[in-house]
Amino acid sequence: xxIFYDFETSQKDFLGQILAYYFVLVDTNYxxxxxxxxxxxxxxxxxxxxxxxxxxxxxxQDCLSNGLTEFEAANKIYxxxxxxxxxxxxxxxxxxxxxxxxxKHLEKLLLKYGLSPTFYGKISSLxxxxxxxxxxxxxxxxxxxxxxxxxxxDCYSFRLEDLAQAFNCLDTPQTHDAKDDVNLTxxxxxxxxxxxxxxxxxxxxxQHNTSIFNQNDQFIKEPYFQFEQPTDTPIIRYNxxxxxxxxxxxxxxxxxxNAYNTKDYxxxxxxxxxTKYVNTRSAALIGSTHTQTNIHSQILLDPHIQKxxxxxxxxxxxxxxxxxxxxxxxxMGFDQIQQxxxxxxxxxxxxxxxxxxIEDWKSNKKNTExxxxxxxxMITLFNRFYLNFHPSPNPDHIQxxxxxxxxxxxMFRNPMDFVTPETEKTTIEFYxxxxxxxxxxxxxxxxxxxxxxxxxxxxxx
Numbered sequence: 508x509x510i511f512y513d514f515e516t517s518q519k520d521f522l523g524q525i526l527a528y529y530f531v532l533v534d535t536n537y538x539x540x541x542x543x544x545x546x547x548x549x550x551x552x553x554x555x556x557x558x559x560x561x562x563x564x565x566x567x568q569d570c571l572s573n574g575l576t577e578f579e580a581a582n583k584i585y586x587x588x589x590x591x592x593x594x595x596x597x598x599x600x601x602x603x604x605x606x607x608x609x610x611k612h613l614e615k616l617l618l619k620y621g622l623s624p625t626f627y628g629k630i631s632s633l634x635x636x637x638x639x640x641x642x643x644x645x646x647x648x649x650x651x652x653x654x655x656x657x658x659x660x661d662c663y664s665f666r667l668e669d670l671a672q673a674f675n676c677l678d679t680p681q682t683h684d685a686k687d688d689v690n691l692t693x694x695x696x697x698x699x700x701x702x703x704x705x706x707x708x709x710x711x712x713x714q715h716n717t718s719i720f721n722q723n724d725q726f727i728k729e730p731y732f733q734f735e736q737p738t739d740t741p742i743i744r745y746n747x748x749x750x751x752x753x754x755x756x757x758x759x760x761x762x763x764x765n766a767y768n769t770k771d772y773x774x775x776x777x778x779x780x781x782t783k784y785v786n787t788r789s790a791a792l793i794g795s796t797h798t799q800t801n802i803h804s805q806i807l808l809d810p811h812i813q814k815x816x817x818x819x820x821x822x823x824x825x826x827x828x829x830x831x832x833x834x835x836x837x838x839m840g841f842d843q844i845q846q847x848x849x850x851x852x853x854x855x856x857x858x859x860x861x862x863x864x865i866e867d868w869k870s871n872k873k874n875t876e877x878x879x880x881x882x883x884x885m886i887t888l889f890n891r892f893y894l895n896f897h898p899s900p901n902p903d904h905i906q907x908x909x910x911x912x913x914x915x916x917x918m919f920r921n922p923m924d925f926v927t928p929e930t931e932k933t934t935i936e937f938y939x940x941x942x943x944x945x946x947x948x949x950x951x952x953x954x955x956x957x958x959x960x961x962x963x964x965x966x967x968x
Contacts, residue, residue: 546574621848752819
């Protein structure tokens with residue numbers, strides 16, 4: 508069994524939310540067994556980006572009129588996944604470029620509302636983007652590579668649209684509709700498996716095979732396509748990884764040997780850029796093992812690397828970041844998930860109990876000082892629920908969120924991703940001026956009205 512899925516979101520940054528979703532449960536022959544789909548209303552404090560709507564062509568009015576709230580959608584999706592795993596056991600979620608995007612959005616969606624995304628280990632991720640690259644590496648002489656120029660450099664494209672067209676699964680532009688993209692991903696998967704005689708089940712076994720991470724005195728060579736591809740013969744390079752820590756049966760800390768040898772890393776904080784946290788539940792790192800050399804042995808004597816190895820379970824505490832909780836909702840700790848859920852359900856049932864919940868949180872902090880950071884992150888997620896779903900949240904509390912998110916941009920992990928609402932408004936007006944399609948004009952008019960109201964309600968105050 509597989510669950511193929513796709514999301515359309517309000518922006519490319521993880522601070523954005525899911526606006527449309529489609530899940531389809533299929534058997535190993537890709538026959539449809541069950542579906543879960545729908546639209547989600549933009550949260551009260553969510554302003555969809557013009558660029559995102561230009562790609563996914565969602566109607567904001569349709570989302571508002573026919574969508575569930577994000578809270579309701581989280582409950583619905585959770586129930587679908589829970590019922591599926593109860594009926595069939597382990598079922599991977601399969602998407603395209605999903606390991607880095609959709610799967611993380613799903614984890615965030617559930618954790619925001621106090622729902623565990625692990626399903627006792629029964630849910631994992633399979634990425635057809637990674638699968639297609641693996642097929643290309645094994646069959647570089649027959650794979651129909653798609654050349655494109657990026658920053659005036661010749662490279663290969665592994666976009667869903669380009670791959671689907673190369674394998675004759677698509678003869679029109681990609682719609683970027685969630686259901687359409689899922690059906691396109693299924694068609695591409697079927698073609699890849701038939702063409703290269705490699706089943707998705709086999710790829711899943713390779714992804715979950717952790718033996719390469721548990722070999723003493725070995726290092727891992729992982730093939731990858733060099734970015735610049737000046738000729739028709741593909742150039743394949745190799746990452747070299749040393750396993751320097753084990754977090755769980757499926758999660759490991761790796762050191763990028765090539766990066767380590769590039770320059771001297773004197774500060775311990777520098778090691779965050781050359782180490783990798785790999786969870787085989789969500790990502791595929793498929794390589795071969797080779798006997799370590801004296802160079803590798805010397806690297807392992809580095810006291811900073813030894814420190815990481817000795818504290819692998821605390822990896823993220825070794826390299827603390829100040830990112831917003833929605834980039835890393837699991838940082839609140841899985842012990843706090845049920846407490847968050849309890850607070851949310853209390854507030855949902857009685858909007859007047861906000862102050863008493865805050866007092867309860869303060870009391871818990873005082874009694875468990877060692878978990879105060881996790882409790883702070885948990886209450887941040889609770890406050891996001893309060894701001895978006897309470898019938899009359901405190902305006903001052905709203906502005907504490909609005910300012911870093913929409914005025915200064917300090918909430919963004921990458922400052923380059925921040926765009927002011929006023930700039931979004933100008934971009935929408937540009938799209939309206941430059942489109943002749945009635946459907947696009949309607950959607951951008953809806954978005955413009957929504958943006959103007961958002962600016963008036965929250966930005967100009």
